[in-house]
Structures are given as structure tokens and as C-alpha cells.
Amino acid sequence: xxxxxxxxxxxxxxxxxxxxxxxxxxxxxxxxxxxxxxxxxxxxxxxxxxxxxxxxxxxxxxxxxxxxxxxxxxxxxxxxxxxxxxxxxxxxxxxxxxxxxxxxxxxxxxxxxxxxxxxxxxxxxxxxxxxxxxxxxxxxxxxxxxxxxxxxxxxxxxxxxxxxxxxxxxxxxxxxxxxxxxxxxxxxxxxxxxxxxxxxxxxxxxxxxxxxxxxxxxxxxxxxxxxxxxxxxxxxxxxxxxxxxxxxxxxxxxxxxxx
Ligand SMILES: C[S@@+](CC[C@H](N)C(=O)[O-])C[C@H]1O[C@@H](n2cnc3c(N)ncnc32)[C@H](O)[C@@H]1O
Numbered sequence: 001x002x003x004x005x006x007x008x009x010x011x012x013x014x015x016x017x018x019x020x021x022x023x024x025x026x027x028x029x030x031x032x033x034x035x036x037x038x039x040x041x042x043x044x045x046x047x048x049x050x051x052x053x054x055x056x057x058x059x060x061x062x063x064x065x066x067x068x069x070x071x072x073x074x075x076x077x078x079x080x081x082x083x084x085x086x087x088x089x090x091x092x093x094x095x096x097x098x099x100x101x102x103x104x105x106x107x108x109x110x111x112x113x114x115x116x117x118x119x120x121x122x123x124x125x126x127x128x129x130x131x132x133x134x135x136x137x138x139x140x141x142x143x144x145x146x147x148x149x150x151x152x153x154x155x156x157x158x159x160x161x162x163x164x165x166x167x168x169x170x171x172x173x174x175x176x177x178x179x180x181x182x183x184x185x186x187x188x189x190x191x192x193x194x195x196x197x198x199x200x201x202x203x204x205x206x207x208x209x210x211x212x213x214x215x216x217x218x219x220x221x222x223x224x225x226x227x228x229x230x231x232x233x234x235x236x237x238x239x240x241x242x243x244x245x246x247x248x249x250x251x252x253x254x255x256x257x258x259x
């Protein structure tokens with residue numbers, strides 16, 4: 001067995017132990033609730049664009065993108081564009097690595113791997129900043145509701161041209177909306193890849209955290225995931241990811257397509 005594999009095996013034991021440590025999980029939940037009062041997840045940037053994510057989840061996305069090597073990442077919920085830039089920059093590194101391995105030249109004008117972002121309201125200043133970013137040439141944006149049948153048909157058409165597809169859902173966080181997004185976009189996920197459903201943690205937070213939002217415990221991405229999985233055994237929750245991260249907005253939201 002390689003040294004790397006020995007190290008990974010040790011890590012797997014430690015990660016399992018963290019995931020079953022009630023005190024650690026409870027103190028993590030407390031920390032998340034306190035930090036949320038300070039809008040912790042709003043304070044980060046990725047290559048110059050604000051990204052509304054926990055740093056831990058950004059690392060998880062980096063690990064997933066490296067493992068899957070997708071040629072298309074579909075994201076619902078653009079906001080300031082930070083998550084699009086994160087995905088695009090990881091895809092540019094994958095294209096770079098391919099070029100090194102194959103001994104070919106990279107053509108920056110025709111990037112192979114792409115990101116497709118959907119948002120109901122792409123604010124003019126965000127669109128301008130994303131379009132001016134050095135990663136812009138591998139980003140496509142579509143404005144409209146992610147559950148509008150015309151938008152879904154457009155995304156399905158685009159996805160047909162790609163082999164390895166990763167999906168991230170991070171728009172409206174109500175049960176009904178996320179369930180409709182799962183029905184629309186999870187089938188586009190290729191075998192072995194993931195549908196990452198963000199903000200499932202709402203289920204585990206106090207209801208008073210969301211006074212001005214329609215989502216709350218009982219009506220959120222996690223309830224949508226559990227309803228979706230009842231009829232979709234082709235997806236399984238990858239608990240190893242959340243056990244490793246501990247601090248994540250997506251507990252039970254890393255869905256692996258197993259067949
Ligand atoms: C949490 S933010 C996305 C954050 C972004 N993924 C990031 O990591 O920085 C949610 C976004 O979803 C968008 N949104 C809300 N309802 C939507 C809908 N029905 N369809 C598409 N996007 C929607 C909002 O306009 C907002 O920009």
C-alpha cells in the first residue's frame with residue numbers, strides 16, 4: 001500500500017470519528033448559529049468577487065472538482081459571482097493540467113471546460129464585474145428563474161454537449177423550489193459526479209434566524225433533498241464530506257450519483 005493510501009486510511013478513521021462525536025457536532029452547530037448572527041458567510045471573496053459560502057465548502061468544491069474533473073458545472077444562484085469564479089478558475093486549472101499532460105498548447109480563447117450560471121436577477125454591476133473578470137471567457141450566464149420550463153429546456157440543451165457534469169443548487173432555498181431544481185437538474189449530473197445542495201443547514205437552525213425569509217426548519221433544501229432521495233436511489237448522500245468539513249452549509253447536501 002502506498003504512503004498516500006496509508007495516510008488517507010488514517011484520515012478516514014479520524015473523519016468517521018468526528019462525524020459520530022456528539023459533543024463536537026453540538027459545539028459546531030452552536031458556533032455556526034453564533035457566526036450566522038454576524039453574517040459570517042458573506043465576508044469572503046474568490047479571486048476578487050464576493051462569494052457567499054463558508055471557506056470549508058470552497059475547499060470541498062476544490063476537492064470535488066479535482067476528483068470529478070467536470071467539463072460543465074451548472075450553478076443556480078449567481079449573486080456577486082464568486083462561486084462562478086471559483087468554479088471557472090478550477091476548470092481553467094484542469095484544462096491547464098490536461099495541456100501539460102498532453103504536451104499541447106492551451107488556447108485561452110476557446111476554453112474546453114465551462115460554467116453555466118443561472119439567476120433570476122443578475123444585477124447590472126455584478127454582470128459587468130463577472131464579464132470583466134479574467135475567468136469570464138469560460139462563464140455563461142442565463143437570467144431567469146431556475147425552475148422556469150424555458151430556462152430548464154435551455155440548460156438541458158447546453159448540457160447535452162458535455163460528458164461530465166457537476167451541479168450546484170444555491171438559489172431560492174424553499175422546499176418547493178429546491179425540489180423542482182432537483183427534478184430539473186439532478187438528472188443532468190453524470191454518474192460518479194455530484195449535485196451539491198447548499199443551505200441544507202437551515203433545517204438545523206433556530207426558526208428565528210430567518211425572520212424575513214420564506215425558508216425555515218421544515219421548509220428548506222434539506223427537506224427537499226430527503227423527499228427527492230425517496231424516489232431517486234441513483235443519488236446517495238456523501239456523509240464523508242460533511243463529517244470532514246464539520247462547518248458546512250450543506251449537511252446531507254453533497255449528493256453523489258452512484259448509478
Ligand atoms: C445565496 S445567493 C447565491 C450565492 C452564490 N452561489 C455564491 O456562492 O456566491 C442566491 C441567489 O439566488 C438567486 N435566486 C433567487 N431565486 C431564484 C430563482 N427562482 N431562480 C434563480 N435564481 C434565484 C438570487 O437572486 C441570489 O442571487
